[in-house]
Amino acid sequence: MANRIAVVGIGNTLRRDDGIGVTVLGSLLSLYKRERIDYLDFGSASFDLLNRMSSYDAMLVIDGIEASLEPGELKIARLEDITYDLKEAVTSTHGFGFSTLLELYKKLGAKTRVYIAGIQVADTSYGEGFTPQLADKKEEITGRISAFIDTVLLKGQ
Amino acid sequence: MTKHSSKIDAKNVKVDVHYLTRVEGHGNIVVDVKDGKLEKCEFQVIESPRFFESMLVGRSIWEAQHITSRICGICACGHSLASVKAGEDALGVTPSEETVMLRKLLLYTEQMDSHILHIYILVAPDLLGVKSIVPLVKTHKPVIEMALRMKRMSDYAGEVLAGRHIHPISYVIGGLTQLPSIDGLEKLYKMMVDCRKDTDETVKLIKKLKFPDFDRPTQYLSLTNDEEYAFYDGDMVVSGKQRTKPHDYRKLLTERVLDYSRAKVATINGKSYAVGALSRFNNNYAKLHKKAKAVAEEIGLKAPCHNPYLNTAAQLVEWVHCLEESIAIMEKISKEGLDEKRIVVSSWPKRGEADKAVYKPNTGISCVEVPRGALFHEYTIDDTGHITSANCVIPTNQNMGNLEDDMRKIVPELLGKKTQDEITLDLEMLARAYDPCISCSTHLLDVKFV
Numbered sequence: 001m002a003n004r005i006a007v008v009g010i011g012n013t014l015r016r017d018d019g020i021g022v023t024v025l026g027s028l029l030s031l032y033k034r035e036r037i038d039y040l041d042f043g044s045a046s047f048d049l050l051n052r053m054s055s056y057d058a059m060l061v062i063d064g065i066e067a068s069l070e071p072g073e074l075k076i077a078r079l080e081d082i083t084y085d086l087k088e089a090v091t092s093t094h095g096f097g098f099s100t101l102l103e104l105y106k107k108l109g110a111k112t113r114v115y116i117a118g119i120q121v122a123d124t125s126y127g128e129g130f131t132p133q134l135a136d137k138k139e140e141i142t143g144r145i146s147a148f149i150d151t152v153l154l155k156g157q
Numbered sequence: 158m159t160k161h162s163s164k165i166d167a168k169n170v171k172v173d174v175h176y177l178t179r180v181e182g183h184g185n186i187v188v189d190v191k192d193g194k195l196e197k198c199e200f201q202v203i204e205s206p207r208f209f210e211s212m213l214v215g216r217s218i219w220e221a222q223h224i225t226s227r228i229c230g231i232c233a234c235g236h237s238l239a240s241v242k243a244g245e246d247a248l249g250v251t252p253s254e255e256t257v258m259l260r261k262l263l264l265y266t267e268q269m270d271s272h273i274l275h276i277y278i279l280v281a282p283d284l285l286g287v288k289s290i291v292p293l294v295k296t297h298k299p300v301i302e303m304a305l306r307m308k309r310m311s312d313y314a315g316e317v318l319a320g321r322h323i324h325p326i327s328y329v330i331g332g333l334t335q336l337p338s339i340d341g342l343e344k345l346y347k348m349m350v351d352c353r354k355d356t357d358e359t360v361k362l363i364k365k366l367k368f369p370d371f372d373r374p375t376q377y378l379s380l381t382n383d384e385e386y387a388f389y390d391g392d393m394v395v396s397g398k399q400r401t402k403p404h405d406y407r408k409l410l411t412e413r414v415l416d417y418s419r420a421k422v423a424t425i426n427g428k429s430y431a432v433g434a435l436s437r438f439n440n441n442y443a444k445l446h447k448k449a450k451a452v453a454e455e456i457g458l459k460a461p462c463h464n465p466y467l468n469t470a471a472q473l474v475e476w477v478h479c480l481e482e483s484i485a486i487m488e489k490i491s492k493e494g495l496d497e498k499r500i501v502v503s504s505w506p507k508r509g510e511a512d513k514a515v516y517k518p519n520t521g522i523s524c525v526e527v528p529r530g531a532l533f534h535e536y537t538i539d540d541t542g543h544i545t546s547a548n549c550v551i552p553t554n555q556n557m558g559n560l561e562d563d564m565r566k567i568v569p570e571l572l573g574k575k576t577q578d579e580i581t582l583d584l585e586m587l588a589r590a591y592d593p594c595i596s597c598s599t600h601l602l603d604v605k606f607v
Contacts, residue, residue, distance in 0.1 A: 047274070048322050051309040100291060107294035108302065 432530025
């Protein structure tokens with residue numbers, strides 16, 4: 001692991017739109033690969049991401065979100081600027097939710113610049129394939145995230 | 158949700174924990190005491206069945222470990238090793254000593270990975286009076302940072318030894334598909350040695366914590382082995398007796414389904430039994446590493462221990478044992494190296510040879526100790542090497558009946574002494590002490606309507 005920057009995809013491709021993070025990660029890798037970046041598919045794994053985060057100077061995490069936006073809408077923000085409801089995550093019965101990890105990471109005062117690329121999802125039920133609105137926007141989302149990587153994530157590296 | 162009550166009622170208590178938190182998967186605790194009579198006492202597993210045994214049917218024996226490692230994201234290495242052992246048993250393959258040594262190393266690191274997660278992330282919040290690890294970052298930041306360092310070592314061990322942290326890919330029937338890298342092993346060794354200091358601090362911390370008092374002797378099942386503290390191989394033993402070969406596991410334990418749970422429960426001699434760290438500690442104390450014995454003494458854990466809450470303490474003792482055994486293996490590797498010819502194999506018969514391979518219909522059975530206890534895999538193969546039937550007996554299933562029997566004893570003991578909220582917390586802590594892996598435990602009856 002010589003690179004100091006990572007792009008991480010999170011999500012479960014067997015839960016429809018929830019897989020958008022890892023799918024976009026795959027598209028970035030095949031269409032917009034940059035040599036100085038580690039591309040990491042974390043799927044539905046969680047806790048070990050906490051340790052990985054501190055290994056990099058900067059990290060972009062791509063994940064599906066529920067933020068009452070239009071399906072497929074993309075929001076990219078610094079971790080420090082995001083607030084979320086931790087109630088569910090704290091009582092999570094499946095180890096750690098991503099939001100719990102992020103909160104832990106914030107409180108531990110880690111130095112890595114972490115950005116979250118959140119993509120509004122519509123259907124996270126069991127099954128494969130995205131809802132039409134999300135599928136239509138996949139290429140546009142990939143392009144916008146690639147532009148963000150070039151203009152912000154790699155800036156100063 | 159639990160109904161809140163701060164009054165002590167000696168005759169009526171209703172506990173409905175839906176879902177239990179800080180365990181893997183979804184489970185409910187339901188207890189109903191009416192007029193002093195315990196009418197209901199259940200640990201309900203309400204997750205969907207996973208159908209892994211059905212998925213195995215029709216698949217080649219060579220791919221079983223890749224399928225079964227997905228049963229669990231925490232015990233993936235244990236499932237993988239149980240699978241390759243059962244496959245080797247069915248095919249009559251004997252791995253080299255070096256291969257077995259690396260498998261033991263992988264199993265030790267998985268015990269450490271799971272145990273430290275349970276001790277710090279799932280149990281510590283109870284003992285420190287908070288709901289989760291998040292508030293502890295504010296009050297116990299150095300402790301959480303230490304826990305994360307320990308976890309980082311065991312995470313990295315999976316990457317170096319098995320190709321990745323979760324769902325190992327390099328451990329296959331007959332050997333490994335590739336050797337761990339020298340650089341990776343050297344880094345891992347250093348991380349392990351550094352973990353000794355964090356281990357000492359963890360022992361000091363656990364020593365200060367107060368676990369609930371409870372005592373109920375039960376049957377303790379684990380592997381046992383005359384040479385070492387058994388994780389990878391051995392005979393089964395029940396509280397030091399009934400030594401049985403894993404091949405005869407069906408003669409020893411009986412599985413049955415419940416109408417209120419999707420997990421099967423198991424019995425031995427018609428009674429519930431426990432598996433896991435405390436069972437291994439009780440059966441195999443004499444074979445622990447001397448440093449692990451010293452830690453047991455320091456924290457006041459003596460074999461046999463009949464307090465299930467102290468399973469967490471036994472996990473700490475096992476952490477020490479596994480750390481020291483792992484360091485010893487790493488030093489042996491550093492001194493003697495690894496002979497690729499005796500370890501590396503292909504993961505599948507080569508394309509040209511696959512069609513010519515001759516298989517003898519057979520049944521392979523294995524047992525390994527995973528963090529939560531004895532895990533059994535059994536596969537029957539046909540003359541094409543494909544699986545015709547499979548059975549996996551998961552530790553959490555085996556613990557279910559024992560947990561409920563503990564609950565049946567502890568609830569009457571707490572009546573009149575604790576409030577409903579306090580009883581609820583004690584029951585939650587009791588269930589958490591078993592470190593249940595509920596998703597792994599779900600099974601469904603194969604029902605045929607006639």
